[in-house]
Amino acid sequence: MELRQLYYFVKVAKKEHVTQAAEELHVAQSAVSRQIHQLEEELGAKLFLQKGRNLQLTPVGQLFLKRAEVILADLERAVMEVHEFLDPEKGEIRLGFPHSLGISLIPEVVSAFRKKHPNVQFRFKQGMYPSLIRDVMKGEVDLAFVSPCPEEHEHVTGHTVLTEELFAILPQNHPLAKEESINLAQLKEETFVLFSPGYSLRPIVWDACREAGFTPTIGFEGEETETIRGLVAAGMGVSLLPEMALYPSGPLQPAKVRVNSPRVTRTIGLIYRPNEKLPLVAKVFQRFLLEFFGCTMVK
Numbered sequence: 001m002e003l004r005q006l007y008y009f010v011k012v013a014k015k016e017h018v019t020q021a022a023e024e025l026h027v028a029q030s031a032v033s034r035q036i037h038q039l040e041e042e043l044g045a046k047l048f049l050q051k052g053r054n055l056q057l058t059p060v061g062q063l064f065l066k067r068a069e070v071i072l073a074d075l076e077r078a079v080m081e082v083h084e085f086l087d088p089e090k091g092e093i094r095l096g097f098p099h100s101l102g103i104s105l106i107p108e109v110v111s112a113f114r115k116k117h118p119n120v121q122f123r124f125k126q127g128m129y130p131s132l133i134r135d136v137m138k139g140e141v142d143l144a145f146v147s148p149c150p151e152e153h154e155h156v157t158g159h160t161v162l163t164e165e166l167f168a169i170l171p172q173n174h175p176l177a178k179e180e181s182i183n184l185a186q187l188k189e190e191t192f193v194l195f196s197p198g199y200s201l202r203p204i205v206w207d208a209c210r211e212a213g214f215t216p217t218i219g220f221e222g223e224e225t226e227t228i229r230g231l232v233a234a235g236m237g238v239s240l241l242p243e244m245a246l247y248p249s250g251p252l253q254p255a256k257v258r259v260n261s262p263r264v265t266r267t268i269g270l271i272y273r274p275n276e277k278l279p280l281v282a283k284v285f286q287r288f289l290l291e292f293f294g295c296t297m298v299k
Helices: 002-015 018-025 027-045 060-087 104-117 130-137 199-211 226-232 278-292
Strands: 048-051 056-057 090-096 121-126 141-146 157-170 182-184 189-195 219-220 241-242 255-259 265-272
Touching: 002 018, 002 060, 018 027, 027 199, 048 189, 060 265, 090 130, 090 241, 090 278, 104 278, 130 141, 130 265, 141 278, 157 199, 157 278, 182 241, 189 199, 189 226, 189 241, 199 241, 219 226, 226 241
Parallel strands: 090 121, 090 141, 182 255, 189 219
Antiparallel strands: 048 056, 141 265, 157 241, 157 255, 157 265
């Protein structure tokens, strides 16, 4: 059994399509198909079944995928550890974060870190809360920013590093757009533009509205802060967003108004796998982040 076969197998399992896997691997489709076939012959079991135009893992394939991912993750960590041993300043940090942090926070902290460690490389992975938790659990990232930080979790641990205020965002011509602050109940008759289910900001806004005495009417849903902000600016409704998601990125911008009651915030945590030694360069970055946000140092 060759490592190449494991790489190809995992990629096909993720893509559920040989052609798409081959394109991402930058190899011929026939080469991927041949390696999968040889792997199945060696195992003596079918790993995939055809389902329409896509492939579906068999029960044996699902079992093998779990083990293959662990093997490849361990190998990747081993290679990184060797590189770090030879030169810790040339290591790679694998960092996960939600889309809303990619506008300003991640560029800010990475830029500050690279001023001290200019040769360290980063590999980023964006996602929603559940996928970021899984990425940490599987070892696909070393550290991840998530909101909120899980208080009790069997497979990940972390620290709350930041509490951030959410602001009401309104169309520029909205009657409340010039106010310095409002009560959230003043928006009870409005149509809300919210994140789709699965995004951590959605329940924060929903719960705040319920605390203010109403259930928000949802007119539109989006998956990017830019989409939410743009729809509000275009007059399609109102919403709540954290301040770091409100940096101007185009000519059409919504109005930003502070919410007095209830005060709406979100916490942002930095998580990692407990009882597992972080790669040296990731440990250096973790300590930098905790100092950057003024948190207690990890021992």
